[in-house]
Amino acid sequence: MRRELYLAAFETLSDSARMLKTAREMLAEQPDNLVGVYWYTLLPPEVRDPSADVLDTGEKAGRQLLTGLDTYFAAAGKPAVSDAEWQKRKSSAALLAHRTLGWIAWQRGDLAGAAKEFRLYLDQAPNSAEITAWLGLVSGLQKEPANQVAALWYLQRASALRGEGALPDGQQRAVGALADQVYTAYHGDGEGIENLKTAALASAVPPPDFHVETAAAVAARRADEELTRTNPNWPRGSISAASWSRPKATNISPICAPRRCRG
Numbered sequence: 158m159r160r161e162l163y164l165a166a167f168e169t170l171s172d173s174a175r176m177l178k179t180a181r182e183m184l185a186e187q188p189d190n191l192v193g194v195y196w197y198t199l200l201p202p203e204v205r206d207p208s209a210d211v212l213d214t215g216e217k218a219g220r221q222l223l224t225g226l227d228t229y230f231a232a233a234g235k236p237a238v239s240d241a242e243w244q245k246r247k248s249s250a251a252l253l254a255h256r257t258l259g260w261i262a263w264q265r266g267d268l269a270g271a272a273k274e275f276r277l278y279l280d281q282a283p284n285s286a287e288i289t290a291w292l293g294l295v296s297g298l299q300k301e302p303a304n305q306v307a308a309l310w311y312l313q314r315a316s317a318l319r320g321e322g323a324l325p326d327g328q329q330r331a332v333g334a335l336a337d338q339v340y341t342a343y344h345g346d347g348e349g350i351e352n353l354k355t356a357a358l359a360s361a362v363p364p365p366d367f368h369v370e371t372a373a374a375v376a377a378r379r380a381d382e383e384l385t386r387t388n389p390n391w392p393r394g395s396i397s398a399a400s401w402s403r404p405k406a407t408n409i410s411p412i413c414a415p416r417r418c419r420g
Contacts, residue, residue, distance in 0.1 A: 161192055173203045181214060191229045194218050198253055202260045212261050219254040219261070226251060252278055256288060263295055271295045272304075276362075283361035284322040290315035290332050297339065306369050309343060312336035313350075314357035345372030 160183050168176060177200045183193030201207055201215035222229070230247035238246075259274030275292040279285065293311030296304045315324065316333035324332060340350050349369070357363075370378070 173200055176200055177204065177211070184214070184218065189221075189225070194222050194225070194229075195250065195253070198222050198257050201257055207264065212264060215257055216261050219258045222250055223254040223258075248281065252282055259288075259291065259295075263291070268295045268299050272299075279361050282322065284318055284320075286315045286318040286322055286324040286329070286332075289318065289361070290324065290328075293336075305343070306367065307363055309336070309340050309353065309369055310357045310363040310367060312339060313354050314361070317354055317358045340369070343371060344369055345375045348375075 160179050176196060180193050180196035180200065183190050184197060187193065197214060197218035201211055204211055207215075226247055229250070230243060232240075232243075235243045255274045255278040259271045259278065262268075262270035262274060272292060272295050275288050275295070278288045279292065282288070289311050293308045293315055296311060297308030299305065312332060313336045316329055316336050318324070323329065337347065337350065340353070341347055344350075353369070
């Protein structure tokens with residue numbers, strides 16, 4: 158009880174470091190104590206430059222919270238609240254665990270593991286702009302093109318969500334600016350960005366066929382369209398516009414070597 162009072166006092170002071178220390182002491186004395194497990198699951202993402210020990214203990218607490226949900230929130234231990242409220246607290250604890258486990262994986266460079274936890278979170282709470290933004294960031298850092306394209310969707314959605322679950326105004330503007338910047342860098346310009354914002358706001362995840370042209374693909378397509386416009390009799394698609402604009406001997410004829418085709 159004494160340490161729970163300390164936690165309350167430190168929370169009032171917004172002293173995350175001392176709250177974390179107190180929660181750690183509670184876990185050392187009572188490893189199954191829900192209050193200690195809860196707070197050590199909640200706090201690691203609030204710590205600046207967390208140590209390996211903070212990450213390790215936070216992961217252990219988060220996994221303990223997840224696996225112990227049915228025990229911690231058993232009907233026999235329900236306080237004087239409604240069944241619906243008790244279930245709501247249980248669901249919130251599960252979300253908290255996924256948030257922290259994903260964040261810890263992210264700090265360790267396990268981007269796929271982080272994305273997995275964030276998706277599990279969004280399966281239950283799709284309108285969380287914070288987790289949507291985090292999923293966008295870890296997706297964009299992965300090398301696979303499909304993940305990088307998905308990042309465009311998540312970042313635009315995170316910046317567009319309003320109401321419950323939305324980011325604070327300052328973060329909303331920052332994520333929105335980042336989302337536009339990343340889209341423009343990937344696509345080459347802002348064409349289609351408003352359509353993406355509308356679509357992303359309507360769905361927590363991109364559809365299976367979601368695709369955004371790369372800047373290189375856009376340039377090649379537009380060059381091909383220009384070539385067709387200026388040469389209407391040119392057989393479209395017979396030679397790519399990119400190759401036509403920078404011809405090589407082998408793109409024209411295997412017989413025509415450079416020195417023989419100068420006219």
